[in-house]
Amino acid sequence: MAKVTGKTGNKLKNKTKTDDTVMNILIVGVGGQGVVLASAILSEVALSAGYDVKKSEVHGMSQRGGVVSSHVRIGQKVHSPLIPNGQADVILAFERAEALRWVHELKPGGYLIVNAQKLVPPIAVDKKYVYPEDALEQLKTKVNNLRVVDAAEISERLGNARLANTVLLGALSNALKIDERIWREVIGRRVPKGTAEANLKAFTTGRSR
Amino acid sequence: MELLENTRLLLSGNEAIAHGAKAAGVRFAAAYPGTPSTEILENFAKFPGVHAQWSPNEKVAFEVGIGASLAGARVIVCMKHVGVNVAADPLMTFAYTGVKGGFVLVSADDPEMHSSQNEQDNRTYAKFARIPMLEPSDSQECYDFVEYALEISERFDTPVLLRCTTRISHSLAPVALREWKDVPITGFEVDIAKYVMMPNWAKPRHQAVLKRLEELRKFTEETPLNRIEWGDRKIGIVTSGVSYQHAKEVMPEASFFKLGFSYPMPVKKLKEFAAQVEKVIVVEELEPFIEEGLKVAGIACEGKKFFPVYGELNPSIVQKGFAAAGLLAEPSMDVASPIQVLPRPPVLCPGCAHRSVFYALRRMGAHVFGDIGCYTLAALPPLEALHTCICMGASVGMATGVSQVQGSKRPVFAVIGDSTFLHSGITALLDAIYNKANVTIIILDNGITAMTGGQNHPATGKTLQGQKAPAVDFIALAKALGADHAETFDPYDFNASWETLKSAVKRPGVNVLVTTRPCMLFPKKLKDVPYQIIAADCNGCGVCLKVGCPAIARSGEVTDKGLAIPVIDDSQCTGCKLCADLCPVDCILLKSDLGKHTVVA
Numbered sequence: 001m002a003k004v005t006g007k008t009g010n011k012l013k014n015k016t017k018t019d020d021t022v023m024n025i026l027i028v029g030v031g032g033q034g035v036v037l038a039s040a041i042l043s044e045v046a047l048s049a050g051y052d053v054k055k056s057e058v059h060g061m062s063q064r065g066g067v068v069s070s071h072v073r074i075g076q077k078v079h080s081p082l083i084p085n086g087q088a089d090v091i092l093a094f095e096r097a098e099a100l101r102w103v104h105e106l107k108p109g110g111y112l113i114v115n116a117q118k119l120v121p122p123i124a125v126d127k128k129y130v131y132p133e134d135a136l137e138q139l140k141t142k143v144n145n146l147r148v149v150d151a152a153e154i155s156e157r158l159g160n161a162r163l164a165n166t167v168l169l170g171a172l173s174n175a176l177k178i179d180e181r182i183w184r185e186v187i188g189r190r191v192p193k194g195t196a197e198a199n200l201k202a203f204t205t206g207r208s209r
Numbered sequence: 210m211e212l213l214e215n216t217r218l219l220l221s222g223n224e225a226i227a228h229g230a231k232a233a234g235v236r237f238a239a240a241y242p243g244t245p246s247t248e249i250l251e252n253f254a255k256f257p258g259v260h261a262q263w264s265p266n267e268k269v270a271f272e273v274g275i276g277a278s279l280a281g282a283r284v285i286v287c288m289k290h291v292g293v294n295v296a297a298d299p300l301m302t303f304a305y306t307g308v309k310g311g312f313v314l315v316s317a318d319d320p321e322m323h324s325s326q327n328e329q330d331n332r333t334y335a336k337f338a339r340i341p342m343l344e345p346s347d348s349q350e351c352y353d354f355v356e357y358a359l360e361i362s363e364r365f366d367t368p369v370l371l372r373c374t375t376r377i378s379h380s381l382a383p384v385a386l387r388e389w390k391d392v393p394i395t396g397f398e399v400d401i402a403k404y405v406m407m408p409n410w411a412k413p414r415h416q417a418v419l420k421r422l423e424e425l426r427k428f429t430e431e432t433p434l435n436r437i438e439w440g441d442r443k444i445g446i447v448t449s450g451v452s453y454q455h456a457k458e459v460m461p462e463a464s465f466f467k468l469g470f471s472y473p474m475p476v477k478k479l480k481e482f483a484a485q486v487e488k489v490i491v492v493e494e495l496e497p498f499i500e501e502g503l504k505v506a507g508i509a510c511e512g513k514k515f516f517p518v519y520g521e522l523n524p525s526i527v528q529k530g531f532a533a534a535g536l537l538a539e540p541s542m543d544v545a546s547p548i549q550v551l552p553r554p555p556v557l558c559p560g561c562a563h564r565s566v567f568y569a570l571r572r573m574g575a576h577v578f579g580d581i582g583c584y585t586l587a588a589l590p591p592l593e594a595l596h597t598c599i600c601m602g603a604s605v606g607m608a609t610g611v612s613q614v615q616g617s618k619r620p621v622f623a624v625i626g627d628s629t630f631l632h633s634g635i636t637a638l639l640d641a642i643y644n645k646a647n648v649t650i651i652i653l654d655n656g657i658t659a660m661t662g663g664q665n666h667p668a669t670g671k672t673l674q675g676q677k678a679p680a681v682d683f684i685a686l687a688k689a690l691g692a693d694h695a696e697t698f699d700p701y702d703f704n705a706s707w708e709t710l711k712s713a714v715k716r717p718g719v720n721v722l723v724t725t726r727p728c729m730l731f732p733k734k735l736k737d738v739p740y741q742i743i744a745a746d747c748n749g750c751g752v753c754l755k756v757g758c759p760a761i762a763r764s765g766e767v768t769d770k771g772l773a774i775p776v777i778d779d780s781q782c783t784g785c786k787l788c789a790d791l792c793p794v795d796c797i798l799l800k801s802d803l804g805k806h807t808v809v810a
Contacts, residue, residue: 053382056380064555079458101548121554125755125762129552130551
């Protein structure tokens, strides 16, 4: 995947004291997928890298299969915890139909990383509600900087389906100019004991693709 | 306040309140769980040397907190906005008696109703009870304001309202921590004129409240919590809470009056501010609380003319408001419009024991009076088997009311969760029994407060801090109150459940039925051997699809007659067997039994 070379990406890399640019990352998915933990790790990475950071999401329904979205904002000084409409620099979608639901929040020229996974909601047993089977094709027509990651396939190849989220964080790390060592340090600290090595490998795999 | 070096943590507003309370020497905290307030107590409970407890409801939590305060301990009591309604009775009079140890009521409001039944603005309570209010704007302020609030509480002898909102409570931001302070507990001392609110003593205490308010009006002019940030003097923005952050982002050049201590407001300071700017704009979520305060004080300003009086704000809405006020260019129109994607409403979990009860109630054509909890989701398709939801405990009273006027020709049920029943269903049950209603109350006992993330309560046998506790026996309780009939039933046995519900409808008087299966998520995730559909035997009737189980979906294959054959997702199926019980051709079998099944090709 191409590195972020747009205005925002460069600014995030070459921050100065007076720089008021804020990097907006929207992480979306389905309750139970691990969106909240992923955005917590990203936020810690940003804090460790010396940035101000705010993260916001709504709890409550997150474990019951509803739509989950987490706003992460990184910069020298971040005021609002919420990303303004249509101003996400990067969207990381844990599920393809959710990518479609949120793609309008992407800035022109922004990056969309989408997990190839498909989760059809129970409501689709009613024929009124149709799952967008062509979600990836639709996304291709809308987003220039689209990266599809088959995290399930990659993590299974790595030997553990639970590594899928770390694969996705690896892919996300590519879109942000934050030192890889900081990512590795935070992931090593945040994942369950005994799984650090496997998770770091998953991170490297996600990052290298 | 000693600052600890290198202890900058990313904390949610709720976590920051918990840390701030510990640092400020709070020894006692009580709450009833409620989004977005729950994590305050969950985090505070982990600190050494503190007592933290879930109370059955907010009123009790508040009253226990009063006791601890009058004993001289520093106290926080936490609840969601609607919880303050429950605690309003002691609040209004505790405002008269005043405190001994500092007392902070944390109200976590939910503009936008992300997880609530209304979006009332609890700043109104500060004015109603005439108590001071602090409004933090980020996690660091949550942390710092707890100690300020406690000091104000002790200095002015008053409970203090610390008012948060979802976007403060549930946003993470860096927080610098201080060392923990030790505040000793001084003990209860008799002071009849202060603590016995009979008319002869309450009257002078009301005068004391009014005098205190005058002192607070002076204090609010001086406190650093209310600060001016001078910028361009064409626009002066008065704001508080998270609205400050949105406005600061959208109007970085403007002059700001940031209210951290927002009741009573610093009227003099605000007048001076207004005099030095061309135009005063108030940015606040929900009610025009600040705006009306300014207008009463004779300060010309505009606010709700440009910003909505409902829902939460965000930078885009604030930008539109300033554009409408002619102070900013219209937001650019090249924002893409959303693509219509099928909805993904939250659902009852696979294996949730509530599902079979609602499936049965729907099949029975019952009128179902619902309550607050996961099971409120049964109102949504495909179950659509819950017909009301007002507030904690209302199900029982409402079903009773319908029965008292014979207002339904259908079977009438109240459904209420275990934690909600203990919160405020018991008195309603007593009412039904006392007034001889004909009603059936189902206590959906899954052994936990599930909706808010799995908290203990008086029937779980465990306290917030992990100690063993007596567990309420619902059947014994119902019988002790005088219920005509009380029994348990296993919701995983659909046919037996159906019979239990049917016979309850025929039985006059008050029936109490209690389910017996635990929550699938809390205290631990449960999963048993999954079931599987024998596609060759399936007649495509679709009954199993209509229970709304996330583990069951269309397989894409069809029967000879072209009807969809469903498939069960192994990884999600918990083996509850509701679908197998309902299948008319018995083609849903336990996966471990499949070897024994002869597939007829």
